Amino acid sequence: MRTEILDYLKGLKFKNFNISDELPFSTSGTAMYSKNPKRVYVDLEQVTGEPFIVLFGDYNVDSEVHSVRLYFSTDAKQLPSDYNQVVSDIRLAKSVTTSEKFFRREVTSSTSFENDLMVTEFEFRFTKLT
Amino acid sequence: MAYINPAPGTANAVTLTLDVAADISDVTQGVGALSVPALQDITINASNDVFTWSQLDSTAKKQIATTATNSLAMNLVVDTASFFGTDLDAAVSGTVAEQGLFGLSRNKTLVNFVLRVENSTSDTFIKGVGYITGLAPTVSADSPVWVSPITITVTGEYTVAAT
Numbered sequence: 630m631r632t633e634i635l636d637y638l639k640g641l642k643f644k645n646f647n648i649s650d651e652l653p654f655s656t657s658g659t660a661m662y663s664k665n666p667k668r669v670y671v672d673l674e675q676v677t678g679e680p681f682i683v684l685f686g687d688y689n690v691d692s693e694v695h696s697v698r699l700y701f702s703t704d705a706k707q708l709p710s711d712y713n714q715v716v717s718d719i720r721l722a723k724s725v726t727t728s729e730k731f732f733r734r735e736v737t738s739s740t741s742f743e744n745d746l747m748v749t750e751f752e753f754r755f756t757k758l759t
Numbered sequence: 760m761a762y763i764n765p766a767p768g769t770a771n772a773v774t775l776t777l778d779v780a781a782d783i784s785d786v787t788q789g790v791g792a793l794s795v796p797a798l799q800d801i802t803i804n805a806s807n808d809v810f811t812w813s814q815l816d817s818t819a820k821k822q823i824a825t826t827a828t829n830s831l832a833m834n835l836v837v838d839t840a841s842f843f844g845t846d847l848d849a850a851v852s853g854t855v856a857e858q859g860l861f862g863l864s865r866n867k868t869l870v871n872f873v874l875r876v877e878n879s880t881s882d883t884f885i886k887g888v889g890y891i892t893g894l895a896p897t898v899s900a901d902s903p904v905w906v907s908p909i910t911i912t913v914t915g916e917y918t919v920a921a922t
Contacts, residue, residue, distance in 0.1 A: 681904070682836055682904060682906070683768070683799070684767060684799055685767055685773045685798045685799075686772075686797060688768070688797075732903045758903065
């Protein structure tokens, strides 16, 4: 999932933003996306499973949610001119072509402030049956 | 007091097997009986009709039970083989596995059933003969698994046994 999203983002070719292959790790307590504003970081895929239909017998129908988080930071005082377009384009990654059948695709985006930076965070959730 | 607590996901917690019945008294199943998989829930209905009348010497109505309407109602996840059968063109003379639940309904095949209610100490078996009806397979975009209600409308009495 992370690979598909990264490929999609690289294909967008933003004017003011770059896409990083690196993970959004922290050094000395500072996350990479805070050190490098206007660079989009894609975290590793997280997977959670839960019963979807509980049945008598030996098996259940389970659902599996694959979630991927993205981060980037920008100057909080002066937003880049294409900020809204970038957010809008990144959100469209929920419709990225996947090899697996995901029947539910969701995305949430949120912002927070770290000193003079505004951090924009996305969470993509792709749900499939197993 | 001991309650019956089947655990979902456990083999044999509740099992329902079906076989083609020779007549309305045939509750004996062969080795080829179909074990209905992927049950979500099951309800045993035993509904007695009641005849009610009033008497001048009583301030309360009198009632007497007459005949019962019996049926098993359940929901299941559609399993291709057991639902549609191993022979899509199977007629009423086909085996229960060949006809599948859909074929048993379409062919109006008389079936016998054995519902096993597993208990920690001893199991209870509810048996009878009836017809498959009430199939309504459905699927939706946000619940993309075919599920269907199914009713076995029972002809005659239930038989309750320990084996």
